[in-house]
Amino acid sequence: MGSFDRKVLVLDSRYEPVKVVTMELGFVLLYAGRVTSVQDSDRVIHGVSRSWKVPWIVRLEGCRPRTKRLNGPRFSRQNIYLRDGFRCQYCQCLGLASTLTLDHLLPSAKGGKTTWENIVTACKSCNMKKGAKTIEELGIKLQRPPSRPQLHPTALFPLRYGITTKNSPPVWLPYLDLSVADRALALGFEASPVFIPVFQQDPGIQV
Numbered sequence: 001m002g003s004f005d006r007k008v009l010v011l012d013s014r015y016e017p018v019k020v021v022t023m024e025l026g027f028v029l030l031y032a033g034r035v036t037s038v039q040d041s042d043r044v045i046h047g048v049s050r051s052w053k054v055p056w057i058v059r060l061e062g063c064r065p066r067t068k069r070l071n072g073p074r075f076s077r078q079n080i081y082l083r084d085g086f087r088c089q090y091c092q093c094l095g096l097a098s099t100l101t102l103d104h105l106l107p108s109a110k111g112g113k114t115t116w117e118n119i120v121t122a123c124k125s126c127n128m129k130k131g132a133k134t135i136e137e138l139g140i141k142l143q144r145p146p147s148r149p150q151l152h153p154t155a156l157f158p159l160r161y162g163i164t165t166k167n168s169p170p171v172w173l174p175y176l177d178l179s180v181a182d183r184a185l186a187l188g189f190e191a192s193p194v195f196i197p198v199f200q201q202d203p204g205i206q207v
């Protein structure tokens with residue numbers, strides 16, 4: 001079961017995933033009436049004189065649905081690789097995070113900015129060949145112009161915790177979109193808690 005065998009998946013009132021918490025916190029939320037059980041389990045927390053069952057999945061009651069994304073994802077090396085599907089945008093070869101580079105479409109020497117619209121993923125070989133030239137000078141055509149990514153937050157949620165199809169508890173699978181995480185984590189993206197927060201408002205379930 002991997003590292004999630006002592007964890008609880010928390011859903012919002014629309015059954016969208018918002019958090020993974022420890023069994024202990026899941027237990028506190030459940031018995032404080034903050035959440036209801038969606039999927040029971042046989043897992044127990046042992047107290048001094050008795051034991052309590054802890055569910056696999058809980059749902060927040062009456063919390064606000066997630067707000068719309070405001071700023072989009074953080075501008076970072078890994079997020080650009082993720083946007084470009086870990087493919088060199090010049091030759092379309094697939095690479096690992098450790099072997100890819102970033103390249104300015106319009107070179108910085110010619111006034112090119114470091115923005116979502118001017119930075120693309122490039123393999124080392126293409127990056128060397130391109131040097132300080134522009135793609136027009138080299139006759140390269142991009143398959144799509146780079147832009148700020150618009151990934152749905154539900155697809156990004158598993159990345160926050162490093163959840164993949166392989167290590168997810170089977171009972172969580174119907175509630176998770178693992179299409180992005182499976183590919184990104186296999187290609188060397190590191191699960192990162194700082195990746196997501198700009199997308200969603202935390203429903204405030206810390207206790």
Ligand SMILES: [Zn+2]
Nearest residue numbers: 088091123126
């Ligand atoms: Zn290339």
